[in-house]
Amino acid sequence: DAGITQSPRHKVTETGTPVTLRCHQTENHRYMYWYRQDPGHGLRLIHYSYGVKDTDKGEVSDGYSVSRSKTEDFLLTLESATSSQTSVYFCAIGGGREQYFGPGTRLTVT
Amino acid sequence: QQQVKQSPQSLIVQKGGISIINCAYENTAFDYFPWYQQFPGKGPALLIAIRPDVSEKKEGRFTISFNKSAKQFSLHIMDSQPGDSATYFCAASRTSGSARQLTFGSGTQLTVLP
Incomplete structure (x- = not known):
């Protein structure tokens, strides 16, 4: 998985609780991305980062925030989880036209 | 708006056969297709x-x-194999905002029968 780890790998949480997912890379890539994967939708971009402290919104950013204080770490936070945020979340890194994905985090919001 | 449309949703082929998955895109700004x-x-x-x-x-x-x-x-x-x-997923890449961004198709589940 191209030097990318995600934690936790599985999480069950209750509606209304905050949740933070972590992506860690060892490849020193400038660009990092968060996607969610849902049946019938492929992967959809939530947020991305183009450098330390530099982030921008993707296609489905509502309800999510991100932070990047170090090159190697990119955090995704659900401030108040909802059932519609039950999904598999993937982190990706990339320096050019291609992106490389982590192993994913399966999040269930009950 | 789905910018990349993928078909079929699922595909079953016999070992040794040819699997074909199709994608279509709308935005001419896409310049790379992984x-x-x-x-x-x-x-x-x-x-x-x-x-x-x-x-x-x-x-290959x-x-x-x-x-x-x-x-x-x-x-x-x-020469499709069970493996x-x-x-x-097809995808299309373009520069948008401050980075290269990928737009994905909805995916095709391929099953190759032994």
Whole structure:
């Protein structure tokens, strides 16, 4: 998985609780991305980062925030989880036209 | 608005057969077209990719055909094997905002029967 780890790998949480997912890379890539994967939708971009402290919104950013204080770490936070945020979340890194994905985090919001 | 449309949703082929997955895009700003392969419980892995100035790219048993005028591209898997059983995603890449961004198709679940 191209030097990318995600934690936790599985999480069950209750509606209304905050949740933070972590992506860690060892490849020193400038660009990092968060996607969610849902049946019938492929992967959809939530947020991305183009450098330390530099982030921008993707296609489905509502309800999510991100932070990047170090090159190697990119955090995704659900401030108040909802059932519609039950999904598999993937982190990706990339320096050019291609992106490389982590192993994913399966999040269930009950 | 789905900018990359992928079909079929699922595909079953016999071992040794040819698997064909089709994608169509709308935005002419896309300038790179990768395909990803995903096994259950794993992240998508880059399989093969093509630039729009090339009509075909082949890597082993995997071939991308690209039709720029029709805004369509397809993945052909020759001599399909049970180990090819996975979900395949087409994608289209462009620069948007401050980074390269990928737009994915909805995926095709391929099953190769032994």
